Amino acid sequence: MDYPLRPGVVWAGQYRIEQFLGMGSYGQTYRCTDLKNGTAVLLKRAKPSKREIGRRLLKRESEILQQLNHPQIPAWLDWAVHRREQALVMAYVEGEDMEQAILLLGRTYTEQEAMLLILGLLRPLQHLHEAGYVHRDVRIPNVLLKNDKVHLIDLGLACRTGEEDPSRREGEPSGFADSWGPIKYRMRMPDPTSDLYGLGHIFLFLMYAGYSPEEGQEERSWEEELSLQPRVKSWVKGLFESKWRTAVECEQELAHILADYSAGNNE
Known part of the structure; x- marks a missing residue:
């Protein structure tokens, strides 16, 4: 069919x-x-x-x-x-999605490059949120890369802020049975912080693209495995903990961190 x-x-x-x-x-x-x-x-x-x-x-x-x-x-x-x-x-937007860039093309990103990509995504998210909508599916397959620009695509699960999940009406299965269930559940909430939560996971995907564990090393939390600057680590945790309620607040914090990078102060 x-x-x-x-x-x-x-x-x-x-x-x-x-x-x-x-x-x-x-x-x-x-x-x-x-x-x-x-x-x-x-x-x-x-x-x-x-x-x-x-x-x-x-x-x-x-x-x-x-x-x-x-x-x-x-x-x-x-x-x-x-x-x-x-x-x-x-x-039609030409380019490769972020998933292809990482998994097929083997692209890796520095901490600063990843933050700049997230900064670029905050702008279309701000427009979406100010229009009264939440994307609810901010993941690497839904980010297109073309030259130095990023595009946010696939609004198939988007809904109005605060609206009941449209994909779960009439007994539709939630689709959260796998190990990513809690993460997907949080991303599907009809609140702008859900999209910021998704950005946190995108940032970690970008960082893990260049991560190679030592042989025989046990799996640890991302805070332990990734060598992030303290302020960057705090910013990522803030995305997961809904520290910022809007894309504008998150962008302001990220801009401060990037300004410190430019000044050579990464702490």
């Missing part, structure tokens, strides 16, 4: 499928050509197996994107109906 669309298929008489990009819990994404102007676009359809909840979440994502206008968030372009299906069409 969820078999990807074939390249060459034309959706709604306008969007030609060029490449299947991936499949998430509720949707499939494709790089397409807009036959009206020749530009590349991203088309997202709900997974047919998810039925009503997939269609509802896709429609919600479309409505949220129409309320946003930020250069680091893909722009809404169209809601395209094809036979009995609908699809969300948005601007």
Whole structure:
């Protein structure tokens, strides 16, 4: 039922499928050509197996994107109906996601480079939060890297601040049965601090990309395994403990830390 669309298929008489990009819990994404102007676009359809909840979440994502206008968030372009299906069409952002950069390309990051990436993500999050929404899925697969810029993508689980989790209505399974359950549960809370919590885990992923444990060493906590400057370690813990209620507060603290780096004071 969820078999990807074939390249060459034309959706709604306008969007030609060029490449299947991936499949998430509720949707499939494709790089397409807009036959009206020749530009590349991203088309997202709900997974047919998810039925009503997939269609509802896709429609919600479309409505949220129409309320946003930020250069680091893909722009809404169209809601395209094809036979009995609908699809969300948005601007296509070229680049690799952070997961690919780390796991496939072997990219590593210094402490300062990782903080600069987080600083870049705080800006689209601030725009999202000020519009009244929470992303709820701030993870490395949802961060696109292009040259020196970062983009926040995939608002499929986004909702209004304080709203009931839309993916758990009508008895939908929570999906938190694995060992990452508590982390996912915290990230899915409809509160801006959930997105900041996700940023903390992104930072640790970036730091662990260059970490190699000694042979035979037992697994320890990230505070023990990673050699972070004290102020940086405190900042990461603050993300996990909801020390900052807004992206602006978090950005101000991070800017102070980075200013100290530039001045040569890393303590």
